Amino acid sequence: DAGVIQSPRHEVTEMGQEVTLRCKPISGHNSLFWYRQTMMRGLELLIYFNNNVPIDDSGMPEDRFSAKMPNASFSTLKIQPSEPRDSAVYFCASSFWENEQFFGPGTRLTVL
Amino acid sequence: AQTVTQSQPEMSVQEAETVTLSCTYDTSESDYYLFWYKQPPSRQMILVIRQEAYKQQNATENRFSVNFQKAAKSFSLKISDSQLGDAAMYFCAYRSADNDMRFGAGTRLTVKP
Numbered sequence: 001d002a003g004v005i006q007s008p009r010h011e012v013t014e015m016g017q018e019v020t021l022r023c024k025p026i027s028g029h030n031s032l033f034w035y036r037q038t039m040m041r042g043l044e045l046l047i048y049f050n051n052n053v054p055i056d057d058s059g060m061p062e063d064r065f066s067a068k069m070p071n072a073s074f075s076t077l078k079i080q081p082s083e084p085r086d087s088a089v090y091f092c093a094s095s096f097w098e099n100e101q102f103f104g105p106g107t108r109l110t111v112l
Numbered sequence: 113a114q115t116v117t118q119s120q121p122e123m124s125v126q127e128a129e130t131v132t133l134s135c136t137y138d139t140s141e142s143d144y145y146l147f148w149y150k151q152p153p154s155r156q157m158i159l160v161i162r163q164e165a166y167k168q169q170n171a172t173e174n175r176f177s178v179n180f181q182k183a184a185k186s187f188s189l190k191i192s193d194s195q196l197g198d199a200a201m202y203f204c205a206y207r208s209a210d211n212d213m214r215f216g217a218g219t220r221l222t223v224k225p
Binding site: 031033042043044045048050055056089091093095097098100101102103105106 | 149156159203207210213214215216217
């Protein structure tokens, strides 16, 4: 298996633009997680899905952030409009129920 | 909400020596999981070791072992025979039974040759 796949690996955009981050979990995993990592706040859980259903989105910072999981093999995290303070590394991770999470390589987002 | 505390922002160890990284957590749950993840400069998050709260026996993975003290809510990581490749950020993580995951702030480990 190729592991968790995230795209793009790097994204540079201007304030106000829409940003879409993509994730393909490991085949057979039924839980998917989105995290944000910054120097100031560390690793934060934004939202997670079980069997494609969002379970807890209390970590999503604002209404500008939204996440979807239309099927078991794909998820997106969208920021609209983006702001400079959204600059961070965004990780996607997947697991099979409560087993260990496997992380993707992350997307480094820079909002100018 | 559960919190995870790593009180050591930085640690250093001599190659081949042993080092222990500390982690405490706060929870009212009885069923949960604990993890240590390693993040090298490549920023890839790599699972080092996991511990189920219902297991009394401390988990061990080669040179990595934990000291799990459930009553004290402590979960420290011991790295034996430290190697240069062990240098990284180490994150302690708590996962509840319903999949909510919380990470500590991390400890940066330096290994001196």
